[in-house]
Amino acid sequence: MEYLMMDRWSPYAVGVGIGMLSWVAFLLSDKPLGCSTAFARSAGLLERLFRGGKVDEKPYYREFKPQIDWEWMLVAGILVGAFISALLSGQFAWNLVPDLWAAEVGAGAIPRLAVALFGGFCAGFGARWAGGCTSGHGISGTLQLAVSGWIAAAGFFVGGILSAMFIYHILT
Amino acid sequence: MFTTLRSNNRLQLGVGLLIGIGFGFFLQKGGVTYYDVIIRQLLLEDFTVVKVMLSAMVTGMLGVHLLRSLGLVALHPKPGSVGRTIPGALIFGIGFGTLGYCPGTAVGAVGHGALDALFGGVLGMLAGAAVFAALYPKLTSFLGKGDFGALTLPQLFKVNPWVVVIPVALAMTGLLYLIERAGL
Numbered sequence: 001m002e003y004l005m006m007d008r009w010s011p012y013a014v015g016v017g018i019g020m021l022s023w024v025a026f027l028l029s030d031k032p033l034g035c036s037t038a039f040a041r042s043a044g045l046l047e048r049l050f051r052g053g054k055v056d057e058k059p060y061y062r063e064f065k066p067q068i069d070w071e072w073m074l075v076a077g078i079l080v081g082a083f084i085s086a087l088l089s090g091q092f093a094w095n096l097v098p099d100l101w102a103a104e105v106g107a108g109a110i111p112r113l114a115v116a117l118f119g120g121f122c123a124g125f126g127a128r129w130a131g132g133c134t135s136g137h138g139i140s141g142t143l144q145l146a147v148s149g150w151i152a153a154a155g156f157f158v159g160g161i162l163s164a165m166f167i168y169h170i171l172t
Numbered sequence: 173m174f175t176t177l178r179s180n181n182r183l184q185l186g187v188g189l190l191i192g193i194g195f196g197f198f199l200q201k202g203g204v205t206y207y208d209v210i211i212r213q214l215l216l217e218d219f220t221v222v223k224v225m226l227s228a229m230v231t232g233m234l235g236v237h238l239l240r241s242l243g244l245v246a247l248h249p250k251p252g253s254v255g256r257t258i259p260g261a262l263i264f265g266i267g268f269g270t271l272g273y274c275p276g277t278a279v280g281a282v283g284h285g286a287l288d289a290l291f292g293g294v295l296g297m298l299a300g301a302a303v304f305a306a307l308y309p310k311l312t313s314f315l316g317k318g319d320f321g322a323l324t325l326p327q328l329f330k331v332n333p334w335v336v337v338i339p340v341a342l343a344m345t346g347l348l349y350l351i352e353r354a355g356l
Contacts, residue, residue: 006201011223012348014202018224019231021194026236026245028187030178033195035276036301043302059312060305070188075279077192078199082283085200094285098207098272116288119271120278120296122263127275127297128304129315130260131250134274137261138225141250143232145325145336148252152261156274157214159265164214167270 007089022143029070032144034136036127038075040064043124104172115167130155174244196280205280207272207288214269219356226344237337247324254318271296 022033044066048055055061086092097112105111127133130152132141138156141149177183196205202224203209212218239245268274273281273293281289304311325340326333 008203009198009201011202011204011220012227014198014204015224015227015229016231017198018195018228019233019235021191021198022228022232023235023239025191027174027239028177029184029191030174030246030248032248033191035274035279036297039275039297040301040305043298043305046298047302047305058305058308060308064305068185070184073185073188074192074195075276077189077194078196078276078279079283080189081193081196081198082200082205082280083196084193085197086284089201091200092284094287096287098211098286098288100208100211101272112288113292116271116292117296119267119269120293121267121300121303122296123267123271123273123275123278123293124297124300125304126260126262126264126267126300128260128301129311130257130264131252133264133276134225134268135276136250138274139228139232143229143236144247144249145233145333145340146249146252147320147323147325147328148250148257150325151252151257152264155258155261156265156268159262159267160214160269161216161265163266163269164211164272165269168211168215 004085005088005090007091018139019143022140031070032136032140033074034071034132034140035075035078036124036133036136037064038069038072039124040128041066041069041072104168126159195276196283199277199280200284205273205277205284205286207281207286210274210277211269211272216356219351222351223348226348230341230344233337234341237333240333249322249324251322252320253316254320256315256319267296267300 025031025033041064044055044061048066055066096109097107101112132152134156137149137152142153199205204221204224209220213221236245240247271293273289275297278289278293326336
C-alpha cells in the first residue's frame with residue numbers, strides 16, 4: 001500500500017509495467033495500446049449531436065465509426081487510473097498554468113490556454129494525419145517493429161524538440 | 173483459447189477500461205502526465221519520457237514477439253506512407269511541443285487536475301480530429317503517396333523477427349545505460 005502512495009516510481013518500473021500491459025492488451029483483446037483514434041470517434045460523436053446521422057456518411061467516419069469502443073474505454077480508463085494514482089499520493093490539484101511555463105513564459109492563464117489550444121489542435125490533427133500518436137505509433141508501433149511506428153516516433157520527437165526549443169530558447 | 177473473450181464486445185469494453193486504468197496509473201506514477209516533465213524531455217534536460225517509452229517498448233517487444241512465436245497473438249502494425257507518416261508526425265510533434273502533452277498523457281493530466289490539458293489539450297485535439305475528418309476526402313491522394321503498407325522491419329529485411337528483436341532490445345537497453353551514465 002505504501003508503494004501505491006508514493007509520488008513517483010522509477011521510470012523503468014513504469015515502462016516495464018506499460019510494456020506488460022501491452023502483452024495483456026494483445027492477449028485478451030487482440031489490440032495494441034493506442035489513444036488518438038478514440039479522439040476521432042469522440043469528435044464524430046460530438047458532431048452527430050449537432051448535425052445528426054449524416055455525420056456517419058463522411059468518408060472518415062465510415063472508416064472510424066463514431067462509437068464507444070475498446071480504445072475509447074481505454075482512454076476513459078487513463079483518466080480514472082491517473083486520478084486514482086494522484087489521489088493516493090495526495091498529488092491531485094487543480095492547476096491551469098504549469099510551473100515551468102509560469103516561471104519562463106508568464107503566469108497569465110490566457111496565453112497558456114491559447115497555446116495549449118493551438119498545440120492540442122495540431123496534436124489531434126497530426127495524430128489523425130499520421131494514423132496514430134505517441135501510444136499507437138510511439139510505443140505500440142515501435143514494439144511491433146512497424147516501419148510506420150519508427151518513422152512516426154522520430155517525427156514526433158523532431159517536431160516536439162523544435163517547437164519546445166522555439167518557445168523556451170528563442171521566444172523567452 | 174482467448175477467442176470467446178475477444179469476440180465478446182461488451183466484455184471487451186470492460187477489459188479496455190481496466191487496461192486503461194492500469195495505463196493511466198502507470199503514466200501518473202511515472203510523472204509523464206506532467207507538462208514540466210514532458211517539456212524538459214523535449215528540451216533534452218530530463219530523460220524521464222524516453223526512459224519510460226524505451227523500457228515499455230523493449231518489454232512490450234520481447235513479450236509480444238514471444239507470444240506471437242507461441243501462436244497466442246497476432247501483430248497489428250499500422251500502415252504508413254511517406255505522405256501520411258512524415259508530415260503527420262511532424263504536425264503532431266509541433267502540437268506535442270506546444271501543448272506539452274500527447275493525447276494519452278493529456279487525459280491522464282486531466283485526471284490529476286491539469287486544466288490546460290482539458291480546455292487546451294482535449295478540446296483542441298477533438299477540434300483537430302474533427303477538422304482532419306472534414307478535410308480527409310481532399311487529402312486522400314496526398315496521404316497515399318509513397319505507400320509502404322503495414323510493413324514491419326523484419327519483413328523489410330526479409331528475416332525472422334527475432335533477428336531484429338534481439339539487436340533492437342540490446343541497442344535500446346544500451347542507449348538507456350548511456351543516458352543513465354550521462355546523468356540525464
